[in-house]
Amino acid sequence: MSDGVAERSRPRDRILETAQDMFHKHGIKGVGVDAITEAAGTNKMTLYRHFESKDELVVECLRATAAKASRIWDEFEAQHPGDKLAQLHAWVQKASELLSADSRGCDMANAAVELTETDHPARRVIKELK
Structure with missing residues (x-):
């Protein structure tokens, strides 16, 4: 996230934008919160202040x-x-x-294929938008 706008954006937005980009490039399961926070220029405490879990972050990315x-x-x-x-x-x-x-490909379709657990919170979002 090297553009000036992303660097100046609010932490929640910066985390969300960074996670969307990283999930798209590497897959949801291929990216951990450590990598997201480092790329977003923040820390895990800030991430968890805005998102209860990585799963919630995934849900918000799919909603976006x-x-x-x-x-x-x-x-x-x-x-x-x-x-x-x-x-x-x-x-x-x-x-x-x-x-x-x-x-x-499509982030929504990729998530549907990658997140096979029926109880994953993102499955609900995927199903709503099917």
Whole structure:
């Protein structure tokens, strides 16, 4: 997180942004809280002040991903009011662009595959957005 904005952002936001980036690059199970706090320029006490556990951090990351997708969809609805086919086409085009730029895939789909435990708190978020 070397851009000035991220370095000046609030600790919670910085932790969330850093975790999203690291989970996307390395997988949820491939990243520990030590690595997240180091990359975010903070400490575990601060992380746990904002997030009860790594699992809660994962849930918040997925909620942020879902909110971003919802905002994108809202843009397509505004650009193509009442034209569901054009909205869908715009969505597919955007997905294609994102996948071409970054072959790591969709954070939500990746989490669904990686988090196989039925009782993992993130499964609830994944199921809600299915």
